[in-house]
Amino acid sequence: MIQPIKYYPDNSINVNAGPIRSFKENYNNMLTDIIDTMKEHNLDALSAIQIGYTYQLMVIKENEEYCAYANPRIITQNKPFDSTEESIYFKNHAITVKRYEELSIVYDDKNGDMKTKKIDNKEEASTFQRKVDYLFNTTLLDRLNPNQREQAIKALAGKGIMPDKTDDYCPTFSKKEYFVSVTDKLLFFMFISLLLPLFNISKETLDGWYTYDKFAFLSVIILMISFFFYAQYEAKKYKQCTSCQIGNNIGVMLKRIISSIILTIGSYFILG
Amino acid sequence: MxxxxxxxxxxxxxxxxxxxxxxxxxxxxxxxxxxxxxxxxxxxxxxxxxxxxxxxxxxxxxxxxxxxxxxxxxxxxxxxxxxxxxxxxxxxxxxxxxxxxxxxxxxxxxxxxxxxxxxxxKLNFDATPGLGNGEGQMGSNTVSVCTADHAEHANHELKEIFEKAKEGKKQKILVGTGHGLCTCQGAAFEYIFNIEHEAKKAGVRDNIDIKWISNESFLGDFGMGGLHMKVGGYVVSSKLFAESLFAERDIPWLIGAHVSKVEEGKAHYELLDGTTGVEEFDFAMLIPPFSxxxxxxxxxxxxxxxxxxxxxxxxxxxxxxxxxxxxxxxxxxxxxxxxxxxxxxxxxxxxxxxxxxxxxxxxxxxxxxxxxxxxxxxxxxxxxxxxxxxxxxxxxxxxxGDEAHLHEASMAEMGAACVASAGKGLTTGTAAAMTVYPVVPDFETYPGTGRDTDYTFGEVGLAGHWIKHILHHMFIYKAKLYPGWTLIPE
CATH class of the missing domain: 3.50.50.60 (FAD/NAD(P)-binding domain)
Structure with missing residues (x-):
C-alpha cells in the first residue's frame, strides 16, 4: 500500500529506527509498502522511516529490481569524496556532504540471513550511506557543520521549505544569549577599567570608572541570575532540551560571576 | 542473628x-x-x-x-x-x-x-591469544585500564610513547575491544579521547596516529543498540555523534571487529564481513572480554x-x-x-x-x-x-521471613545515566552525558525503537566534564560512608 512520504521539516523522522527482529508478515507488509511508495513516486531508494516505519529497513532499486536491506551496517568505508545529493525528504533540494566511495556492508536479507556486499561506485555508495543515515536519525543536514547547516536551512527556506517551529525543539538561537552578551560587554569594560591607571587619566575619571565597576558588578550578578531563571524557563518550554543544559547554564553563570568578583576586587585595590 | x-x-x-x-x-x-x-x-x-x-x-x-x-x-x-x-x-x-x-x-x-x-x-585476557599471558593475567603486548594498577601501568607506557613522539618518531596507538564478545566499550571510548586530548596538550599529536577498533556493528552502539544524543540543540543518534567525535579528532575506526590474536606490535582481526587483517601498533589498550x-x-x-x-x-x-x-x-x-x-x-x-x-x-x-x-x-x-x-x-x-515481597530492579524498567569523558581539564575538558530509558529496549512498550525517546538523550560539552568530576568525588564520598552518604543516589 502506498504510504505518505515525510518531507522536511517533519521531525518525526528524527528517531533511531529499531532493528528488524522478525521477517514474517509485518516485515513483508512493510517491504511491500516501501516498494509501492517508491513506484508511485518513481524513487530509486527509500528508508522505512521516510514513510513512518521506525525499523531498520531500506530498499534500493538496482537494475529495475527492488533490493531490500534490513539492519544494514557499513563495516568499512574508504575514499572520501564530496557528494552532492538530493533527497525526497528535502523535496530534491541538492546538498553537498562528505561520503565514501568504497563500502563493505553487511545486512539481513528477506529471510533474516546475514549477507555481505562490496560497493565501489560513488552513486551507489552515496545512496546507500544516505539511506543508512535515515535509519540512524541522520538527515543530510546533520552531516553539515553548523555554518553549512544554517546556510542549507536558509536555502531551503528560500525555496519555501521552512523549518518547523514547534515547541519540541530548542531554537538554534536562544534569547538567553542576550543576557550573556550584555554581561560579557560589562565584564570587558570592567577589565579595561583596571588598565586605565597605566595612562595619565584624572582621578575624577578613575573615580567614575570605579563607580561603573560597582554598578557593573551588581548588574552582572542580576543579569546572570536572570539568565539562569530564563534558561530554566526555556528548558521547560522546549521539551527536547536536556537536563544537562542546566549544568551548562550553571557553568555559564558561575564563570561570569566569578570573573566579576575577581574584577571587582581588582577594581577595589586599583581604582578604589 | x-x-x-x-x-x-x-x-x-x-x-x-x-x-x-x-x-x-x-x-x-x-x-x-x-x-x-x-x-x-x-x-x-x-x-x-x-x-x-x-x-x-x-x-x-x-x-x-x-x-x-x-x-x-x-x-x-x-x-x-x-x-x-x-x-x-x-x-x-x-x-x-x-x-x-x-x-x-x-x-x-x-x-x-x-x-x-x-x-x-574475571578479566578474561586469555580468551584472545596474546592478549593474556596464558595464566589468566594481562599479557605484555597491550595495556588495560580495567583496574587502577592496570591504568597506572598504561600511563607509564603511554608516557614513553609520548616521549618517542617528542623525539620525532612516528607512533601508532590502537584502542578498543580485544575480543568479539567484549562489553565496556565506554571505557575504551573514554580512554581513546583522553589520549588524544593529552597528546594535543603534550604537543605530540602530529606524530601519533590513533585508531579505534571495536566489536560494535556501528559506532555509538555502546552495547545497548545505540541511543539519542542532544548536540548543539539538535537530536542526533549516538552513531552520528560518535562518528563526528572520531572524525573531528582525526581518529579512524574499525568496527564489527573481533581481535583474534595479539602479538608484539600487531593485532590480528576479523570483521563482520568476513575479511581479516592486521593492525600494527606501538601502544594498544584493548579491553578484555568478561567471564x-x-x-x-x-x-x-x-x-x-x-x-x-x-x-x-x-x-x-x-x-x-x-x-x-x-x-x-x-x-x-x-x-x-x-x-x-x-x-x-x-x-x-x-x-x-x-x-x-x-x-x-x-x-x-x-x-x-x-x-x-x-x-x-x-x-x-x-x-x-x-x-x-x-x-x-x-x-x-x-x-x-522468606515469603517477604522482593524488591525489583529490572534493567528493562530502569533508566541509567552515563558520563563519558573525552578529555580532562577545568576549562578544556569535554564529556558526553547520556541518559537512556530503559537500559534494555522494550520493543513491546516502545515499538520500533524500544526506548522512550523523551527520556533517552545526551549532551556533550564542558559541563559534562564537570559533572563527571563531581560524580568522581561524590561517589568516593558515598563509598567511604561519610555523613549523608545514603542521600547520594546510586
Missing part, C-alpha cells in the same frame, strides 16, 4: 553490603569477602591511564570503612558455594582463600543465611552442581528467562527483576555477576561464523541500583 555474606566489594557489592548493614543494624551480621584491599572507583581509571589522576585518587582502603560500618571484612577470594551445607550439617557455606598479607593461601569456611554474589567479572570468576558449587554430597547455579559463561543464574530462543522472541520481561537464584532462594547475584538472559544489541556473527557483538553492560548505575534493591530484599526476608 542472621548472617549475610557478600562476595565482592565493587560497586554493587559495596552498595549491597553497606545498605544491608545500615538496615539490619547490630542484630545481624554482614560479611564482605573480597580479594581486594582497596575499593576502586573504576570510571576514573581512564584518567589514571593518561596521568591526569594518581592511583591514590581513585582507590581507598576498605578495612577502615568496613570497621567503621561494623561489617566483617575478609580480604579473601571466594572459591566455592555449598548451598546445601555438607554431610554433617545443613547450614550453607562458602569456602574462601585469604589474600590478606600474612594469611595468603589460608582457607576457611564461612556459613551464611543469605548470600549475595557480587564478584564482578564469571570461576566459582564452583557443590551439593551436600560434594558433587559438582556448578552448572545448575551458574550459566556457561560463569555468571550466576537468577530469575531471568534463559530459554527465550531466537532474537525475534526476546522480550524485556526476559530480564531479571529480583536477581534471586531460582534453585536457592537465599542466593542472589548483582552487578556483572548475574547472567544476562541474552544480548541487548542485535546479535551478529561474521560470515565465517565468529560471534561479533557487544555483550550487555551491567556496570555503573544499574549495578548500584541492583545491589541496593537486593540488599533491601534480603533485609526484608530476614525481618519478615
Amino acid at each position: 542472621a548472617r549475610v555474606v557478600i562476595m565482592g566489594g565493587g560497586v554493587s557489592g559495596h552498595t549491597a553490603a553497606t545498605f544491608a548493614k545500615k538496615w539490619l543494624g547490630k542484630k545481624h551480621e554482614v560479611v564482605v569477602v573480597t580479594p581486594n584491599s582497596q575499593w576502586n572507583w573504576i570510571p576514573s581509571n581512564i584518567w589514571v591511564g593518561v596521568g591526569e589522576m594518581k592511583k591514590e585518587e581513585v582507590v581507598f582502603p576498605l578495612a577502615p570503612v568496613y570497621k567503621k560500618a561494623k561489617i566483617d571484612y575478609r580480604q579473601a577470594l571466594a572459591l566455592s558455594i555449598h548451598p546445601e551445607g555438607k554431610a554433617d550439617s545443613d547450614t550453607p557455606y562458602i569456602t574462601i582463600q585469604y589474600t590478606e598479607e600474612g594469611r595468603v593461601g589460608e582457607t576457611e569456611e564461612i556459613t551464611y543465611d543469605y548470600l549475595i554474589n557480587a564478584t564482578g567479572p 564469571g570468576v570461576g566459582l564452583k558449587a557443590y551439593n551436600k554430597n560434594g558433587e559438582d552442581i556448578t552448572n545448575t547455579i551458574f550459566a556457561a559463561n560463569g555468571f550466576m543464574k537468577v530469575d531471568a528467562k534463559y530459554d527465550a530462543g531466537a532474537y525475534e522472541n526476546w522480550k524485556a520481561s526476559d530480564w531479571p527483576r529480583t536477581y534471586q537464584n531460582p534453585n536457592h532462594k537465599n542466593i542472589f547475584a548483582v552487578g556483572i555477576a548475574f547472567a544476562p538472559p541474552h544480548l541487548i544489541s542485535k546479535p551478529a556473527s561474521s560470515v565465517n561464523g565468529t560471534p561479533i557483538n557487544p555483550t550487555p553492560p551491567r556496570t555503573g548505575m544499574p549495578a548500584g541500583i541492583i545491589g541496593k534493591a537486593v540488599a533491601h530484599s534480603v533485609c526484608d526476608m530476614i525481618k519478615q
